[in-house]
Amino acid sequence: MSIELKSPAEIASMRHAGKIVANILEKLAALVKPGIRTSDLDDAALEMLKSYEARPAFLGYRGFPKTLCVSINSEVVHGIPRPSRLVKSGDVVSLDFGCVWNGFYGDAALTVGVAPVSREASRLIETARRSLDAGIAAMRLGGRVGDISNAVQEDVESNGFSVVRDFVGHGIGRALHEEPQVPNFGKSGTGPRIETGMVLAIEPMVAAGSGDVEVLADGWTAVTRDGGLAAHFEHTVAMTDKGAEILTLSGPLS
Ligand code: MG
Numbered sequence: 001m002s003i004e005l006k007s008p009a010e011i012a013s014m015r016h017a018g019k020i021v022a023n024i025l026e027k028l029a030a031l032v033k034p035g036i037r038t039s040d041l042d043d044a045a046l047e048m049l050k051s052y053e054a055r056p057a058f059l060g061y062r063g064f065p066k067t068l069c070v071s072i073n074s075e076v077v078h079g080i081p082r083p084s085r086l087v088k089s090g091d092v093v094s095l096d097f098g099c100v101w102n103g104f105y106g107d108a109a110l111t112v113g114v115a116p117v118s119r120e121a122s123r124l125i126e127t128a129r130r131s132l133d134a135g136i137a138a139m140r141l142g143g144r145v146g147d148i149s150n151a152v153q154e155d156v157e158s159n160g161f162s163v164v165r166d167f168v169g170h171g172i173g174r175a176l177h178e179e180p181q182v183p184n185f186g187k188s189g190t191g192p193r194i195e196t197g198m199v200l201a202i203e204p205m206v207a208a209g210s211g212d213v214e215v216l217a218d219g220w221t222a223v224t225r226d227g228g229l230a231a232h233f234e235h236t237v238a239m240t241d242k243g244a245e246i247l248t249l250s251g252p253l254s
Pocket of ligand 1: 234
């Protein structure tokens with residue numbers, strides 16, 4: 001499959017979808033407190049989507065059973081919300097959320113520490129957040145996807161953490177996962193050329209330990225093999241003539 005470049009009108013739809021995702025994620029992040037069930041967060045996400053006339057991106061995707069992914073501590077991505085899973089003080093909670101609006105997808109993730117968190121946990125979260133910024137800053141017209149991968153990896157590893165290699169960022173548009181893959185490791189100057197109309201979900205998954213992961217028996221939840229903490233941040237980013245534009249920023253819908 002080839003890389004689908006988007007027109008300005010298509011990017012406008014993706015901007016709308018992205019804002020819905022960001023607005024909901026922001027509200028969900030504020031709900032992450034000790035005692036909340038991860039299924040409560042999922043219910044809230046689905047309920048909020050209704051007011052935006054959007055539909056969930058993950059529900060039913062390859063059989064995923066929920067609207068939101070909630071991955072706690074050693075869980076890296078794709079944690080399935082459930083009533084028996086309560087958030088606790090000190091937890092590192094990653095929320096990954098996507099929606100479809102007018103046929104276009106938005107996808108974003110963030111990680112919150114539930115106070116009080118360890119020094120290592122807060123440094124991990126901050127590093128993951130900043131490595132996403134570094135990846136986005138490396139998304140330049142005429143550059144290569146490997147520039148993004150390399151920027152994320154350098155930032156993470158220079159802080160003594162590891163990138164997770166088994167899961168990658170991706171192109172996004174009329175499908176949740178499109179070409180190209182956007183690994184969180186790689187060499188600058190390699191990979192597909194970054195062109196106007198390219199839209200990428202850039203999503204560093206960062207581990208305090210080795211970054212090796214395994215998938216639990218539920219078929220979804222990816223955890224670190226060494227049990228170390230993990231954090232995850234993601235934005236949907238469009239390459240426009242004016243530069244890289246983050247589509248998953250919160251704000252009023254026009
Ligand atoms: Mg994604």
